[in-house]
Amino acid sequence: MNYVKKTAVFLTAALLGCCALTGCGGNGVTIAEEDMPYGATMREAKTTYALPVTYDRRFLNEEQLTAVTDYLSAIITKDAALYETYTLGFYNDYQLDMYSEDYENTQDLVDGIYDGIVGSLGENVSFNMITIEEFTDERVASGLDTILEILETIDEENEFVSTVDNCWALEMQWIVNYDGGSAILESQKLFLLEIDGKYYCQM
Numbered sequence: 001m002n003y004v005k006k007t008a009v010f011l012t013a014a015l016l017g018c019c020a021l022t023g024c025g026g027n028g029v030t031i032a033e034e035d036m037p038y039g040a041t042m043r044e045a046k047t048t049y050a051l052p053v054t055y056d057r058r059f060l061n062e063e064q065l066t067a068v069t070d071y072l073s074a075i076i077t078k079d080a081a082l083y084e085t086y087t088l089g090f091y092n093d094y095q096l097d098m099y100s101e102d103y104e105n106t107q108d109l110v111d112g113i114y115d116g117i118v119g120s121l122g123e124n125v126s127f128n129m130i131t132i133e134e135f136t137d138e139r140v141a142s143g144l145d146t147i148l149e150i151l152e153t154i155d156e157e158n159e160f161v162s163t164v165d166n167c168w169a170l171e172m173q174w175i176v177n178y179d180g181g182s183a184i185l186e187s188q189k190l191f192l193l194e195i196d197g198k199y200y201c202q203m
Contacts, residue, residue, distance in 0.1 A: 034058070038135055051076075054131040064192060067199035068170065069130065071190075075114055076127060080107040086201045088193075090155045113203075118185075121178040128182060134171035142169035147191050147202055166194040 033041065043057045049065050050073035060068075067086055074082035084092060084106055096103055103109045118125045139145045144167055152160045170192060174185040191202040 039133065044129075051127045052129045054129060056132070056135065059135045060132065064168075064199060067201060068132070068190065068192065071201035072127065072130065075110060075117065076125060078107070078110050078114055080105075080110045083110050086199065088151070088155075088200050088202070090158075090160075091151065091202070094154050118176055118178075121176065121183060123179045125176055125178045128175040128177050131173040131175075132170050133173055135168055137166070137168050143189065144169050144191060151202070163195050164193055165196070168192045 038056050038059055041056055041058055042054055044052070044054045045065070046052045049069040051069040053065060053069055055065060070082060071086040073079070074086070092106060092109070095109055096105070099109070099112075103112060136142050137144070139148075148161050148164065148167065154160075168191070170190045172188040172190060174188055176183055176185060189203070193200045193202060
């Protein structure tokens with residue numbers, strides 16, 4: 001299972017972290033913390049952000065984590081106003097126009113996103129933990145180039161890509177609780193964009 005493999009990766013990364021402090025192997029080779037890959041220094045924050053989240057403290061800052069957890073919280077609580085805060089305005093308008101037969105406003109849209117992600121699980125769904133397993137600015141394999149191309153096409157007149165200061169792809173695992181049980185939702189993708197010092201999320 002992917003879950004087992006990813007857990008093994010985290011355990012290996014933790015071992016590497018110990019090696020960095022104590023020296024690893026008989027040849028005395030050490031690995032500096034800054035040279036270790038994402039996942040080597042995972043931290044769990046249960047109450048700091050809108051949702052409990054596990055992440056590598058070296059890669060994500062407070063503003064980024066706030067954006068990601070607020071955005072997902074907006075979906076899980078069906079908070080349309082909060083959702084709009086972290087969604088590109090032109091993309092929100094595009095969705096409402098594209099799916100006008102199904103959604104009259106942003107609230108309808110958020111309700112639809114909720115149903116598509118966790119609605120099938122039942123009542124009272126909540127996040128037990130979000131684990132950000134990958135965080136990268138690599139463009140091709142991560143899908144960043146594709147999502148930027150799509151957004152550029154939608155907002156072509158404003159040359160959207162030229163307005164993006166930074167962007168990252170996140171691979172996540174969500175543990176969600178609901179009436180009667182819990183579930184692990186693996187390989188959840190989210191793109192984080194920075195424009196004029198503000199963060200936006202894209203799924």
